[in-house]
Amino acid sequence: MYGEPALPPDFVSLPYANPDAPKGGRIVLGENGGFDSLNPFIEKGKAPPQVSLYTVETLMGRSLDEPFSLYGLLAESISTDSDRSHVEFTLREGARFADGSPVTPEDVIWSFETLGTKGAPRYRGSWAKVAKSEITGPRSVKFTFNTADRELPLILGLRPVLKKAQWEGKDFTASTLEAPIGSGPYVVDKFEPGRFVSFRKNPDWWGKDLPFNRGLHNLDEIRMEYFGIDTAAFESFKAGLLSSYRETNPAKWATNFDFPAVQAGDVVKAEIPHGRPSGIEGLAFNTRKPLFADWRVREALIHAFNFELVNQTLNGGVLPRITSYFSNSTLGMVPGQPAEGRVRELLDPFNAELLPGALEGYILPASDGSEANRKNLRVATRLLEEAGWTVQDGVLKNAAGEPFSFEILLTQGQDDMIGAASIYVEALKRLGISARISTVDSAQYVERTNSYNFDMTHYIRSLSLSPGNEQMNYWGARGVTEPGSRNWPGINSPAAEAMIAVMLSTQDPAEFTAAVQALDRVLITGRYVIPMWYSPVARLAHRSNLRYPEKLPVYGDWPGFQPEVWWEEP
Template identity: 65%
Template sequence: MRSVSFAGFAQALSCVVILAATSPAQAEPGHGIAMYGKPALPPDFVSLPYANPDAPKGGRIVFGEAGGFDSLNPYILKGSAPWGLGLHTVETLMARSIDEPFTLYGLLAESVETDEARNWVEFTLRPEARFSDGSPVTVEDVMWSYETLGTLGHPRYRNTWGKIAKMEQTGERSVRFTFNAEDRELALLMGMRPILKKAQWEGKDFAESSLEVPLGSGPYTVSGFEPGRFITFRRDPDYWGANLGFNRGLHNFDEIRYDYYGDGDVTFQAFTAGETSTFRESSASKWQSAYDFPGVKSGEVIKAEIPNQRPSGITGLVMNTRNPAFDDWRVREAMIQAFNFDFVNQSINGGSEPRITSYFSNSPLGMGDGPATGKVAELLAPFAADLPPGTIEGYALPQGDKDRAVNRKSLRKATALFEEAGWTVQDGVMRNAEGTPFTFEILLQSGATQTEQVVDIYVQALKALGIVPTVTAVDNAQYKERTNTYVFDMAWYTRSLSLSPGNEQMLYWGASGITEPGTRNWMGMNSPAAEAMIAAMVGSRGQDDFVAATQALDRILTAGRYVIPVWYSRVSRLAYDRHLHYPEWIPLYGDWPGFQPETWWYED
C-alpha cells in the first residue's frame, strides 16, 4: 500500500507548477490535460496506477444506503436520484485520475487541445464511442447536453455555462468551446459534463423529475429498480470503452446493487446480517467497539483503513445567515464557543479524531496559524475593512474540555459576545432588548444517529445560555427540499474539498446562492472578498499565486464563522465481504469517487 506524506505532495506539486511556468502550455491535441504542468501518464498508458489491469470480471457488490429516491434524473434540481445512476451509466468527454491533484484523460474524447492562455478548448470524439443502445455518440449529442444542462440542469452547471462565449462544431467529430472569462480551469471543466443522448429527450421536459432511465454510454445499464427500495446495474457486455487504458482494470463487477434502508443503524444491521457487501464506517469509536459480530470473527468480513491526502473539507453545523439572528458574526462566534468539541469528540470518538481547523486543513492549501503574510496578506488587504476579525490577524477555534459537557470558560465568552450583539439572559432565557427569545431550529436527516448524538450534547450546553433550540428530523426528500430552498436556521453540513479547488467554489460560497435555490451556499454568505479569491484561484498560472489565493479564501471562510466544525478522519474505514478485493496502490485522494466500486473486484 503506497503512502505519501503531505510534505512530499507539496514538493511534487511545486515541481509540476515550475514546469507549467517554464514550458509552453499545451497547443496541440493531447491525450490528457492537467490544471498545472502535464499529465503524469503517457499517451500509451496501460491502466491507471491504482487499477489492477488483470482484475477478473464477475461477481456482484451490494451497497446499503439510508433513505430513498424518487427520480432517475440526477442532473436537475427536482427530485432525489440514486447516487450510482450517473456514476455507472453516463460518461464525460474526459475522465479524472484520483491519483493526481487535477488531471483529465480522454474518455469519450480521443484528444483535447487548447491554446497557451486557455481561451478555448477543443475535443475530438472517439469514432468508436457508443451509447448503450449501440448508436454513436455525436457532436450533436455533446452540444445538446452542454446547452441543456447549462440552461435547464442543476445550478452546479450554470456558472460554467455562463462563461462560454461560443460553442461550435469544428469537424465531423470535434467541438470547440471559446470562453468569455479569464479562467484557466474552464478547459478542464468542459471535459467533465455528462453526455446524454439528444434523441431520448425530444418532446420531453428535461427539467421535470421522472423515472425514465437516461440513456448513457457508460459501462453499466440499469437492469431494475423500485423507487425507494433498490436499483441494480448490470455490466454491459458490449461496452464500447472496455479496452481503453483509462478503463482497464475498472468496472469489474457483473452487477452493482444499491439497497435502501430507513436509517444508518438499519443499514449497518443489514451489513452485519450479510445482506450487503460493504459498509463505510464514519465513527472511530464504533469501528473499535461494534465490529465484533460473527462475520468479522470468522474472517468473512474484512476491515481496512484507506489513507488519503486530501483536504479536511468542512463538516459540522452550518448557521443560515438569512436568519437575522445569525447575520451577526458575534452571535456565530458565541455559538461556536458554546460547542465543546473536546467533550463531543471524547464521547463519540473516544477523542481519537482531529478537529477540522479550517476548510482546507490537512493540506498545503490550508490557511496556517497566525497573521496572514506575503501574497495572502496582499490579496486580503483591499477588503480589510469589511472582513470579520481574525481573517487577517489569525483565527483559532476555542479550546474545549473533554471531561465536562459544559465548558464554563467558553460559555462566559459566549455570554459576553451575546451581550455585545444585544442579547442577554433574562429570567433564564436569552432575549434581546424587546424581550424576544433567541430561538432557532436545527434541521437533521432522520436516522442520522451520530449527528443526533452530537446535537443532543450541544443542545444541553446551550441550555446553560438560556437557549433551547428545536430539533427537527425529516426524511431525505424533505431535507433536500428544505436545504435546497434554505428553509432552515441550522443544519448538518458537509462539503468535501479537493486538492485543486476552482469554479465549484463559486457554487459553494458565491453571493448568487443567497436567493438562487440549489446552490451549496447554505450559510447565505455574501462576500466580495471570497469571490475575488475564487477568481484569483482559477486565473492563477503558478503554484504560489494559486496556493496564496486558496489560503486567503480559507481565512475568509473560517473567520466568517459560518460553520461549527467537528472532526475529520485521515483514513476511510471500510468493512467488506472477503470476496471483494482492491489494488495495493492507494490513490492520492484515497477512498474517493472512482475508488469503490470502480477499482474493486470479486474473487473467491
C-alpha cells in the same frame, strides 16, 4: 492545470487500477434515505448519485492520483491555446450510447447547453462563461469562452454527455423515473423507489478496452440497498446482505466489528489513508436569517459547542477537529498564525470587510472537556451581550423582548449528528437559548435545503486538492438568493469571490496555493459553520472475496475507488 500529466500517452492503466483484475461478480452497498427520481442532473427530486457515476460518461476522466490532470475518455484529443480562451474536443470514433447509437457532437452541445440552462444550479456558472459552441468536424466540437478561466476546459471535460434524442418532446426539468441513456459501463437494470436500485454491466460497453478503463468497472452488478436508519444497514451487513460497510465512527469501528464473520475471516477490516483536505463538516448557520446575521452571535454559538465533550462521547475522542476548510493539506491556513507574504497581499484590499482573525490569525475555541464548559460559555455570554442579547428571567432575549430560539434541521437516521446536536441543545440552555431538533425524511430535507428553509443544519462539503469553479457554487453570492445552490450558509463575501477568481486565472502554482489559503481564511473566520471532525483514514469492512489494488490513490476512498477498482475473486 499546470505542467504535464504524470502518465505518458501510451500508459497501460491508471496507476491505482489492476489491469489484470478478474471480471464478473457483484457488490451490494447500503445507502441511507431513498430516491424518487432517476435524473441526478436537475434540481427536482432525489436521485441516486450512482446513475451519474456508473451509467453516464464525460469527455475526460479524472485520475484519483493526480489533483490537476484529466485524461481523454469520450474524447480522443483535446486542443486549446495558451490562454485557454477556447477548447476543442474530438470524440473517439467508436464511442456509443448504451442503445448502440453513436455519441455525436450534437449530443455534446445539447447536453452542455441543457445542463447549463435547465439543469441543477451547479452547472450554470461554467455555461455562462461559454460565448460560443460550434461543431467543427464529424466528431469535433469547440467551445469559445468569454471569461479568463483556465479551468474551463477541464470543467467542460467533466460534464455529463447525455443522448439528445431521448429527451425530444420531454421536459428535462421534470423529475422522472426514466433513466438517462448514457455511454457508461453500466445501465440501470431493476429498481424500486426508496428500496433498491441495481446497475448491470453493459456487455457491449464501447469503452472497456480503453487504457483509462483497464482494471476499472470489473463487477457485473452494483446494487444499492436503501435504509431508513444506519443501524438497519449495519445489521444487514452483519447478516451478509451487504458486501461492504463504511464506518465513520471510530468508536464503533473498535467495538462493533467483532461479530462471527469477522472472527472467521469472512469479513475484512480495511483502513484506507488519504491525502486530501478535510473539507468542512458541521452545523451551518443560515445567515439569511436575522438571528444569525451578526458574526458575534455565530462566534458565541461556536464557543458554546463543546467539541471535546461531543467528540469523546461519540468518537472516543479519536477524530481530529476540522481547523479550517482546507486543513490536512498544503492548501490550508495554519491555525493561529497571521497572514503573511502573498496571502496577506491578496487579502489586504478587503481589510474593511474581513472579520477578526482573517489577517491576525484565528483558532477555534477549545474546552476542557467538562460538561460545564464554563470558560467558553462566559465568552459566549459576553459576545451575545455585545450583539444585544441578554438573559431575562432565564431566557435570552433581544431589546424587543424576543427570545433566542431556533431549529436544527437534520435527516432521519443521522444518529451521530443527532447525538452531537442533542448535546449541543443542552449546552445552549445554559445561555438561555432554546434550540429544537427536527428530523425529516430525505425528500423533505432536499426540498428545505434547496429553498434555504432552515435555521441551522448539518453541512458537509468535501474539498479536493484541485479546487476551482465549484467553489463559486459553494460560497458565491448568487447562492444567497438563487435556490438550489450549494451555498447553504448564505455566504456573501467579495473577498471570497476575488480569491476564487485568482485561483481560476493564474498560471503560477504558488499563486494558486496563496489564493486558496487566503480563501480558507475568509471562510473559517466568516463563522458560517461550527466545524466538527474529519478522519485521515476511511474505515471499510468488506467480504473477504472482494479485493482492491495495493497501490492506493492519493485521494484514498473517494468517488472512483469503491467499487470502481474493486473486483471479486472467483
